[in-house]
Amino acid sequence: MWYYTTNPSHTETIIARIEWPMNDHGAMTVRIEASCEVRHLVEFADETVEKTLTELPAGATVPLQMESVGARGNAWRVTELVGVTTEAIANAAAHDDELRQRRGSETEHRESTEHVEV
Incomplete structure (x- = not known):
């Protein structure tokens, strides 16, 4: 049985702090401020969202919407920078x-x- 801390099919708005900035593979690690949960951002709504997140340093916080990429792993898609x-x-x-x-x-x-x- 699978357990989720959030509904993976539901887009949510959260405040995320960048733990590890964007790497060469186009992924970054963030920590959700409200829950201290760590998530890996691997997909982005468009190039503007990806470029904006690429420019942010570790420690920066950003309000965004994200959704789970799948049922396995901890991969997330950013759907919007709020x-x-x-x-x-x-x-x-x-x-x-x-x-x-x-x-x-x-x-x-x-x-x-x-x-x-x-």
Whole structure:
């Protein structure tokens, strides 16, 4: 007899924290915030969903809908990123770029002001 913590034929909305970012095989591991359950995301609704999840680092949380891929294993399909718009993705990417530039500027400044004493 099979037991499921969720109904595998029902799409549910959950908050997931990324444990392991997307790997070379197009899969990632998330932890469900409410239950601490670990799931492996192996299929995605479309390229936009997959690309968005690929860009998220470990530790990021994202609201999404998912459904079980089958009766065996712990493989899940992401059917939707809930409340995530292309504008939000662009804003997050711009913010990340700005932070990277600042870190680069701070590093360059620190290196240019360091003096070697002889």
